[in-house]
Amino acid sequence: MRRKLVVVGNGMAGMRTVEEVLRIAPDLYDITIFGAEPYGNYNRILLSPLLAGELRIDDILLHDDEWYRAKGITFYKGRPVTAIDRLRREVVAADGTVARYDRLLLATGSLPQMLPIPGADLPGVIGFRDVGDVNRMLAASRHHEYAVVIGGGLLGLEAANGLRKRGMKVTLVHLMPTLMEQQLDGDAGRLLRGSLELRGLDFIMPAETVEILGNDRVSDVRLKDGREIPADLVVMTVGIRPNVALARAAGLHCRRGIVVDSTMLTYDPAIYAVGECAESHGRTYGLVAPLYEQAKVCANHLVGWGCARYPGSLAAAKLKVTGIELFSAGNVSGGAGAESIVLHDRSSGVYKKLFLRNNRIDGAVLYGDTADGPWYVRLMRERTDISSFRHAIMFGEAQIEERGSRAAA
Ligand SMILES: Cc1cc2nc3c(=O)[nH]c(=O)nc-3n(C[C@H](O)[C@H](O)[C@H](O)COP(=O)(O)OP(=O)(O)OC[C@H]3O[C@@H](n4cnc5c(N)ncnc54)[C@H](O)[C@@H]3O)c2cc1C
Structure with missing residues (x-):
């Protein structure tokens, strides 16, 4: 049996x-x-x-x-x-x-984590986790005008972008001074904010939401400084x-x-x-x-094989907002003993930052050109000593390989 x-x-x-x-x-x-x-x-x-x-x-x-x-x-x-x-x-x-x-x-x-603040249980206040949430957002976008997204991480930005594309006026309220602060350094966060503003999103940050107002449905969001933002829909993306x-x-x-x-x-x-x-x-x-x-x-x-072990993983994230290339992996908070290398080409909108420790990559933030993300992750996973190609590492894997084959010829 x-x-x-x-x-x-x-x-x-x-x-x-x-x-x-x-x-x-x-x-x-x-x-x-x-x-x-x-x-x-x-x-x-x-x-x-x-x-x-x-x-x-x-x-x-x-x-x-x-x-x-x-x-x-x-x-x-x-x-x-x-x-x-x-x-x-x-x-x-x-x-x-x-x-x-x-x-x-x-x-x-x-x-989804919901903020324990007054009004969080009002109709029109939701998380972003499943098809049901998407259907609720789509219904709101058909009948209402104003959306507030609370939380400027990956999910919040994707929710805000989607609602904007569905025709809503979207304000994103974030507790921290820069976006996606767990995955991006301040410079990349600011570049991202600029791109999203050009797409019609409004940001209020740093700002703390203290109350959600409304009678039979949400009507406004109140911030700690007393400001009230109109909201027919509130999407909380403050964590899971x-x-x-x-x-x-x-x-x-x-x-x-x-x-x-x-x-x-x-x-x-x-x-x-x-x-x-x-x-x-x-x-x-x-x-x-x-x-x-x-x-x-x-x-x-x-199945009874009994020979595999899970040692933990290195997490890498990509933002899925069409037209914005953004990649982040590893530890991007720096800290004691960390060094960084930055390439920032303003005219092409490319920003890359690698965080190093003992000549090994500890974290990577790529904005505008993410093609080398998987390569940097591989170097991180394999704990590769990059001393021999450190001077060229920001130009990517293809460059390093080309130089290698030229040297060998
Ligand atoms: C909008 C959005 C965008 C994302 N984008 C990315 C991304 O770009 N890159 C990335 O790597 N990750 C992304 N994620 C995260 C990724 O989707 C999750 O990490 C992944 O789905 C988790 O898989 P899981 O099986 O653990 O949980 P889930 O996929 O959530 O599955 C759990 C299932 O269990 C069901 N369930 C719970 N309790 C019970 C119960 N008692 N009985 C029966 N069923 C139950 C739930 O209803 C759910 O269907 C995103 C997530 C969201 C919501």
Whole structure:
């Protein structure tokens, strides 16, 4: 008899793990998947172009209903799991559906962090996480004029850009003096702001939102300095928090995320966790590449191979605002012992900054020309000593290779 694998969370990490398991051992498990959302698996990254009107929902679907049928998977969509009974090895969904497991995979992702301020629960105040949020933003853009986005990170900028492209007047309120301060240095942040202003976005920063006003729907946002900004829609993009409520209620060890070892196993030997809900080596992740690495390791253990380890990942981010090239990876805050090399060509709008430590790249910010991003990440991952080509490193991989082959000729 086949063993039973139950997956809670039909998102990017959970489904990548299932794909890997099916690739390695298609007949090992009877697979049951519960998804809270009423869709097949879709590419969450592409919600931003969906909002901006550059893609349609069909373009972002990764697996339609037919895929689950063809793979023999029992797929319960729109059915959130509400409890795990670890003694009986069963999960229970909101509608009472029960599924027994030999192995359980938790892949419940994250939830948008909402500021705990008065008015945050008013209709018209939302996060930016799923297709439902995009639909709410599109509905608002059809009937209303003013949007305020709170939070100037990657998600906030993509939300603001999308709403602007849908015809709304958008103000972005950010607590810090520069945008995306976790991924960019101040100069790149200012260049980015300039480009976005040219696209019609307004910024108020640094500024703290203290209250959301309105009666039956949001009408304004109040800042700490007393200013009130008109708002028919407020999108909060101030961070995410791993969705661990289900795991915690089941008594699994959780800190910020569900704690896993380097095989993605939780403290229960029958339960694995992957994706943004998982905490590995004290870290949680909010970008997809690390989660795909986790998925591979997890599948390796689910099929019984037992030879892969997840050591942690280096995170790299790209902004998806059409026409703006922006890439950031590693540690871009500098700090003691850090050096930096900068190339800034104002006429072409290209800005590149590398952060170095002991002649090894620690972080990279690229604006205007991001072609060498993956190369810098490779050098970072491999901890390559760059002393021998440091003088030319800002000109990119192609230049270094050309010089190398000229020298060899
Ligand atoms: C707008 C947007 C843009 C992004 N852009 C980028 C980008 O450019 N680059 C990048 O690397 N990353 C990006 N990300 C982040 C990336 O999408 C996430 O890192 C990734 O989707 C996380 O995968 P996950 O499987 O952990 O969580 P998710 O993809 O969120 O999947 C979790 C799923 O579990 C479901 N679920 C939760 N609880 C239950 C339950 N109890 N029962 C059943 N189902 C449940 C949820 O409804 C959800 O469908 C972006 C995210 C957003 C929202």
